[in-house]
Amino acid sequence: MSTMLDTDTILAVDVGSVSTRASLFDVVDGHFRLIASGRAPSTAKAPLFDISEGVRMALDQVVAVTGRKLLDDTDLLIMPVTSQGSGVDSFVATASAGPKVRTVLVGLMPGVSTDSALRLADSTYLDLVGVFDLLDSRRESEKIDLILSARPDLILVVGGTDGGAQDSVLQLIELVAVASELFPPNQRPRIVYAGNRELGAAIADRVGERLDIALAPNVRPSLRVEDLGHARLALGEAIAEGRNKRVRGFDELEQWSGGSMMLTADAYGRVIRYLSRIYDPAKGVLGVDVGANNTMIAAAFEGDLRLSVETDLGLGEPLPTLLRQSSLSDISRWLPSEMSERMILDYIYNKSINPATVPTEDDDLLLELALAREILRLSLKRARKRWPKGRDLKSTWLMPPVEPIIASGSVLARAPRPGYAALTLLDALEPTGITTLVLDPHGLSPSLGAASGSVPMLSVHVLESGSFVSLGTVVAPVGNARMGRKVLSLHLELEQSSEDVVGEVRMGQLAIIPIQQGEHAHLTLRPERGIDVGFGGPGKAGALRIAGGAVGLIIDARGRPLVLAKDPDRRRELNMKWLYDIGARE
Structure with a gap:
């Protein structure tokens, strides 16, 4: 090792x-x-x-x-x-x-431990097939039937603060044990207990010899404290053990890594959390990954990680489930040309069967990017419900300040021009103020996270190298203004050139100023009254040093929130215009 x-x-x-x-x-x-x-x-x-x-x-x-x-x-x-x-x-x-882990969640109290467990389940590769708690109105026999019909691979039991409820928790454990023992021995689910830690020994004594049970740190050690991180790691071990029984080859990687193999989501969250400690403390760090089988949203604010794994949203097998939450018009609104519903449906179902296929036609590329937009928007909406107060959906509908935004996924990495990826992220995430879009084209983030525990500087070194691609600095003004009205003036001084760029941006514009990667510039912004560009409030001007990127300086004055035109022809016309504006088309 x-x-x-x-x-x-x-x-x-x-x-x-x-x-x-x-x-x-x-x-x-x-x-x-x-x-x-x-x-x-x-x-x-x-x-x-x-x-x-x-x-x-x-x-x-x-x-x-x-x-x-x-x-x-x-x-x-x-x-x-x-x-x-x-x-x-x-x-x-x-x-x-690996296969999805069918999971039944058993909690003590709704609104407390059960809610914490739901957030825990949402942060890893679990497929929830049943949930009940002590106050559930169903009879014990019905709860047992729920477990039997769900045929879970794993049962997650939570409840009781440390030193708190005991009898009621033991009652839940006994019910779970009775249901589990009704399965054939080789089909019994693994049980993970993440409740009152003082009951760990008693639970192990009661059911440890009869069933496969793992003890994890309490997800709710006190009423005011939630601790998902330690429980997530223990849950990850249980997920890995179940996966290893169905798919060969993982044992070898475990041996090579000295037993430190991680779930991709846990490693991804680790690198985002680490970066949040070294970047601007006034902002968070956001990571998004659009995968084939799931979509990850990781946000960290001064080390406070909020990780979401949406196992029903991805550009592969789960793609048809997108239609349960989004209409075809929600998808087609991002297209620059008309496409029939039949073509959209055919692509969705074919892609779910063959997730490794790569778009070869222009229409396929644009449709896949439209699907990515809708998947990211839905994933972010869910994730933000679990963000800290002041940055969540209840506090503000707008995206809170983040720096940088790190994005990965084949749909973004293989786009023929960086403008496609940049516009997809702008449309889906709607960043506000000033931020940097960074593309992880090689999918390195999980690997950096896995190694960062022992080599923390690896993440910083690789992120600052050419392995990650900066798409550019984004300025997204926030405020009410009529279309065509001036929202800000700018002065850009390129460090490698004597030529300055002076101009103004109007509401509705998507303006690009090319700044090559490796170059730097001094940017001064003077917003109009009522317009906030991230310098402490509406109308406040400021200056900063920015780095170049594959797209350049991006000023997205299309409005926050982004409101698309209601007229289909006008909407498609604007979608095409924005592709040209951002350099995806020439």
Whole structure:
């Protein structure tokens, strides 16, 4: 097992439901850099149900690029680095692949422990198939029937503050035990208890010999304190154990990583939380990932992480479920040209069957980006309900200040031009004030999170390198103004050029000023009365130093919230215009 205390070379593997990625990091001029990456189809599903083949193919691509031998003659990872330069010093692994974990949630009190458990379930790869609590009006027999009909892989039991309720919690445990023992021995669900910690020993004594039960830290140690982080890690172990029984190959990665393999969502949340501690404390850090089987929204405010994993929203297998929450008109409103409902439905169902397919036609690309917008909007709306007071949906309908926004997902990374990704994020997230859009094209964030526990500077070094692509600085004015009215004046001084840019922006505009990556500029903004650009209130001017990006300086004065035209022809016309404005089309 590597401690990564004196690590130079780190190999990271992330096993997704569609793709498996391998990334090799090494120290160059005193800083960690991405040396090579490989990507291969995942082999966790039928017919193989073994991730090893996908991992080997991804590693082979890294070997082909670097010439570095990673595996020995018996196909085992070489660690640490040999005198001949083979192998790596450390290995980390993350995974989101595997079947969904059918889960029944059993709580003590609605509004307290049950709500905390629901938030916990929403932050990881659980498919909730049943929920009840002590005050549920159903009879015990009906609750047992619920468990039997749900056929869960896992039962999460919560309740009682530390030192609080005991008898009622034990009553719930006994009910769960009775139901679980009615299953055949090889089909019994695993039980995770995350309630009153003082009952842990008693619960283990009562049912530990009869059932598979794991004790986790209390999700609600007191009425005013919620602690999901520690329980999430324990729950992750239970999820991993269940996954390993159905899909082969994970045991090998566990061995290579010294038993520190993480769920992709947990690792993703870790890197976002870490970055929130080193960036502007007045703002949060937002991470969004549009995957095939789920969508992740991670927001952290001075280390306070709020992680959401939407297992029913993704651009793969769960795509048809989007239609239960969004209408076809909700999807088509983002298209720059007319498309029939039949074409949209055909694409949705074909994509759900073949999630690895890549758009080859322009219409397919635009539709997939429209689907990504709607998925992100729904995911963010759900996630913000669980954000801290003052930043949640109850406090404000507008997005709170965040810096930066880190986005990943194949739909964004493989867009033919960066403007497509930038406009998708602007439409879906509607950032306010001043922020930076950063694209993670190689899907490195989970790997950085997995390694950051031992090598925290890895995240910062790689984020500041060319491995992450800055799309540009975004200025999104907030305030009421008529269309066409001036909302701000700007003065841009490029550090590498003697030419300044002076201008004004009007309501409804999407304005782009190209600033190349690697260049910097001094930006002065003077908003009109009643317009807030993020300098402390409406009408307040300010200046800051900004960096260039693949798109440049983006001034999105289309309004917050973004209101699309009601007339379909006018709406499509504007959608096309914005694609040209942001450089996605020429």
